[in-house]
Amino acid sequence: MSDLKLFNTLTREKETFEPLIPGEVRMYSCGPTVYNHLHIGNMRTFVWGDVLRRYLEWRGLRVKQVMNVTDVEDKIIRNAAAAGQDLQTYTAPFIESFHASLAKLRVRKADAYPRATEYIPQMVALVQQLNDRGHTYTADGSTYFKVSTLDGYGKLSRVEIDETSEYSRIESDEYEKESARDFVLWKAKKDNEPAWMTPIGEGRPGWHLECSAMSMDLLGETFDIHTGAVDLIFPHHENEIAQSEGATGKPFVRYWIHGEHLNIDQQKMSKSLGNIYTVPEIESMGYDLLALRYALLSVPYRTKLNFTTQSLDDAKNALSRIESFLLRVDEVSRSAPHDAKHSDGAADQLIGKFLTDFETAMDDDLNTAGALGALFTLIREGNIAFDEGRILAGDAEGLKTALMKIDPVLDIFPMREANLDAEIDALIEARNAARKARNFAESDRLRDELVSRGIVLEDTPGGTRWRKA
């Protein structure tokens, strides 16, 4: 097995991944701020984060994955107040829809989803630790991180803040900060905002604090992987590093993995352009969410993805090709249950090449496009071998095993709904009886009826197969 290489934002290079503790990976994925329904750009980040975790597991590593849910923040406070609700009431439906969307996209559950509001004591302790080490100052009841006290600030983003530049959008007069680079750790209570009474004053946490507190609490002071999208590199992740390393004096994260954005029709999603899509919206447009998952994975995570509805149509058709092949493999593998014969080794060759190519692609910084390429090459060459009669039941069984082997990583294979089968089969049987009687009008009527129910038929010399349209 070759090495898994991942692009580490810290070094701007693809590095061989080796966990700190052999065999065990601890990863933190930046999760949602729940003031809104999540859009498909958010989902892209969660999907590849999940695939990273799946691939690590596929390589035999045990993974502990944590994803935060940020449920206290400026927009949440503002919206909740406008709705006349408390934070928990306001955020609950968004948290619920977040999980529902993930499930529909086949994103597996992380091991924990800590919430910021449940981590106030740990955050306060972190601020106190930073204070003890001389990295903070207070002004008007708020506590700030003094960036000048920490060597190496900026090592992740390589951003140097020039306070004098007219282009710097950092507002240096905000919150009584001593320096534009400084950032707030703990915000003093204002007006009627929700606040916690703590040893460092009555107030609420700054934006970056929860991620440092929760990740270190659940994964340790130094852990392996931290994922997120590129926009978080600065200031969020840079400040997480400052808070965490300032408090512990130890390296915080070993591999920073950032994914590119998803654009809609070449443009960034934004409310003003009205081009934000949520998962339920995609669904109500009539698309199968598996097509969305496929579309998201067809572009490697570090490449900008230009999303269009055509990409969903393309994905849907590509998935049909995959499903037809799966059906063909399945049918042949079941054709001779026991004394399954192997033919000339054609299948073994295809399988070997497929698994090697798949792994090579995934090892190269999670090249999912290359991995899919390997799959489609297997499908074409497999179909040719089938047509030439070089694949017998035993070979097909091997193909099936190979396909099932990669299934847990990409998880893009269409699933059958078993309870449909009996009903479908009855209609197919009736249609085939009509065909046999050369009553094509009736057989076509039955076929069309199936089509209208979303079932496509494939007549083959061996019988009729069906799949979902």
Place this chain on the structure above:
RNA sequence: GGCGACGUAGCCAAGUGGUAAGGCAGAGGUCUGCAAAACCUCCACUCGCCGGUUCGAUCCCGGCCGUCGCCUCCA
């Protein structure tokens, strides 16, 4: 102004110092009920433009043009 990414066929997109994966669309063909679906074949002498390095560059270097992102909340 600073930092960074990208520009490969109609669309999406991988990739390598030695002459371009894959998917979709399109065109042919096989099977078949002159049906549907499926399957196969074909489809970039060329990788934004111009120089340079090299025996040889799409892939290395430099310049230019173009697109996009971050420097403020943001997946």
